[in-house]
Amino acid sequence: MASEPLSRVQSHDLEIGVTEAIQRHVARPVVLHKPISQRRLDFESRRPRWLRECLAEAIGVFMYVFPGVAATASFVTNATHPLGVSPFGGLFQVGCAYAMGIAFAIIACAPTSGGHFNPAITLCFAFWHGFPWKKVPYYILSQILGAFVAGLIMLGMYWPQISAMSAALIAEGKPLVGAATPASILCSFPNPEQTNLGFVFLTEFFVDFFIGLVIWACIDPANPFVGHTTVPFAIGLGYAVMIWGFADITIAANMARDLGTRMVAALFFGREAFTYMNYSPIAILVNIPATLCATAVYELLMRDSMGIISKGHAMHEDGEEGLLRHFHKSGMLDEEMMRSQALRGVEIGKRE
Known part of the structure; x- marks a missing residue:
């Protein structure tokens, strides 16, 4: 019995585990999985696809919101450190937490659901790339649920620190909702001096536009500067x-990230989480038109569909015949023929 685990590993084999990820890149083989049973295959075939996709979207959003709000909690609850600076990080830490969380969410969940993790991205896929509109509401609700659960769990884990911070603010007669308050750990609020909501709107719009353009460029199969293994980290x-x-x-x-955690803030700190300075509509909704505009710019001005077709990632809607018609119409076929004839003439001249 004791020798069985050793006998199944041949000389120079790698034991099963994380090493499976490198089996295509090393000479040494990885021990095979145990045989897959028919019971396992039957179980997997019976799983509802819509449920798997919705759960993957919820888990994916959870995977980047949870470390993001946790890093924010660490920063905000320790902001009044005696040294005057929090030793537990700052915006750089928060940015890294969200970035790595997004990368890991894509790696873990995108193979199942496509890895939208943002209602605006789901709408853009439906508008530009034929994602079924009937799935859009399910995806969006799942994304909001993932953020809501992440906010709840983080609040429970940091509740002693948040409670102490809340008690200190109440004793000083300060609110619990607003910038640099317990509620701001979960969702964003304008600074007291940001009374011009038009400025806040433009800031949100251009930030979301930038992120949307990066995402659309990263998932473009004709883009030679992003490999499939680097996409999760580039987006993050x-x-x-x-x-x-x-x-x-x-x-x-991100609408899902903000709305899901804002509901948690409203549950624990009051409905002012939605009414504070009339800001919440900007946080929740601006992401959608901004991302639609960013993807429109990419689709209408920067997309190279011919490059996608030539790499085998898509085909002409009318098949080979439609592609030939396009070549004739654009003159590309004639240019190719002239170039091939010229090369043939050069080769004949060399032979003579």
């Missing part, structure tokens, strides 16, 4: 860059 880094640059002047950057 795009999100982090905006946090580092603009979180200090109030951004939300």
Whole structure:
């Protein structure tokens, strides 16, 4: 019995585990999985696809919101450190938490659901790339649920620190909702001096536009500068860059992330989480038109559909015949023929 685990590993084999991820890149083989039973296959075939996709979206949002709000909680609850500076990080830490959380969410959940994790991205996929409109409400509700659960669990884990901070603010006669308050751990609020909501709107719009453009460029199969293994980290880094640059002047950057955690804030700190300075509509809704505008710019001005077709990622709607018609119409086929004839003439001249 004791020798069985050793006998199944041949000389120079790698034991099953994380090493499976490198089995295509090393000479040494990885021990095979145990045989897959018919019971397992039957179970997997009976799983409702819509449920798997919705759960993957909820878990994906949870995976980046949870470390993001936890990093924010660590920063905010320790902001009054005696040294005058929190030793537990700042906006850089928060940006890194969201960036790595997004990358891990894409790696873990995107193979199941497509990895939208943002209502605006779901709407853009439906508008531009044929994602079924009937799935849109389910995806959006799942994304909001993921953020809501992440906010609840984080609040429970940090409740002693948040309670102490809340008690100190109440004793000083200060509110619990607003910038640098317990509620701001969960969702964003404008700074007291940001009374011009038009300025706040523009900040949110351009931040969301930037993130949307980065996402659309990263998932473009014709883009030669992003490999499939680097997409999760490139998207996460795009999100982090905006946090580092603009979180200090109030951004939300994702409807699901903001609305889900804002509901948690309303449950524990009152409905002022939605009414404070009339800001919540900007945080919740601006992400959608901004991302639609960003993807429109990419689709209408920067997309290279011919490059996608040539790499085998898509085909012409009318098949090969439609592609040939396009070549004739654009003159590309004639140019190719002339080029091939010229090369043939050069080769004949060399032979003579």
